[in-house]
Amino acid sequence: MLVTFFRTLILYVVIVFGVRLMGKRQLGELQPSELVVTILISNIATLPIEEVETPLFSGLLPILSLVTFEVIISAINLHSRRMRRVFSGSPVVVIKNGEIDQKKLQELRFSIDDLMAQLRQNQIFALDEVDFAVVETTGKLSVYQKYGARTLTPKTLELPDQPDQNAPPLVVVSDGYVYSDYLALCGKDMAWLEGIAASRHTVIGDIFVMTLDRAGNYHMVKREGAV
Amino acid sequence: MKRLVTAVVLLFLIVGISCFSLFAQERELGELNRLAIELRQTEATGQLEEKSEELFRLWNEKERLLVLFVRHDVLDELTVRMAQLPSLARHGEYGLFYSGVDVVLARMEDLLEAARPTYRNLL
Secondary structure (H helix, E strand, C coil): CHHHHHHHHHHHHHHHHHHHHHCHHHHCCCCHHHHHHHHHHHHHHHHHHHCCCCCHHHHHHHHHHHHHHHHHHHHHHHHCHHHHHHHHCCCEEEEECCEECHHHHHHCCCCHHHHHHHHHHCCCCCHHHEEEEEECCCCCEEEEECHHHCCCCCCCCCCCCCHHHHCCCEEEEECCEECHHHHHHCCCCHHHHHHHHHHCCCCHHHEEEEEECCCCCEEEEECCCCC | CHHHHHHHHHHHHHHHHHHHHHHHHHHHHHHHHHHHHHHHHCCCCCCHHHHHHHHHHHHHHHHHHHCCCCCHHHHHHHHHHHHHHHHHHHCCCHHHHHHHHHHHHHHHHHHHHHHCCCHHHHC
């Protein structure tokens, strides 16, 4: 049993390392090759865990090979459009100028129900609101709505730009730990932070969470039980 | 770029380990194979018991490395077969002894054959 435990631990560490090596892209929407690698890794990993008779190397070797292939192929794809098309395919326009391209839908084996479901996931319930729709290589539908159906934005209303409002609030203190990079990104320093903490009768170590934007607006939550 | 470098280094490492595993199996099993063939050719009146004990001792040494690359149940089967040989020789069960050596030889040849990247193994 202890052998199984340690083998599982080793495989866990290797798989986490592998997924990290494949990068953040892997964790979001999966490209076809990434989906294949993910499925294969999960299958291969179970064998040496379940069967103590199988040498651990027999599991580690294919897992690490798949990860390296994926990283190398994605690096090649980055530089070669042709390879990208082979490994990931191309986006397909399924609605053009408000017209559904039924032939393309058939080629993708995408039923009208699938299309409607994807539109609904994009918060679109009427087909006539769509001007342009593309099935991405990940299988997701990207939609460009007709002018009349688009969400009203400050740009549409020709309101003046407010650069201060473009910066999102960042977490500068979490559980008493200061993210100095984010603090610098907001144009502040430790002295400012200590001043703010002192003005709220606390110390940085007692801050549970604090967010800050570039305009200097902050929101602070003190740790429970802190004075 | 860092990821790509890590992946390439890892790939070389994987290829290196794979080549080493093949080399190690060829070397270790080759040595055992030679001893087993010698044992097979030794006449019943010869030093069967001593030689089969030597084979078993050598197998126990080599198994420590082989366990990294070969399925453990296959190694266990070979260990059982080789452990039986000295006793069979001691009690004059020569028919069983020689057939046991044949099984050992065949299994070791199978192991070597399975490790080689031949088209039969690849397909």
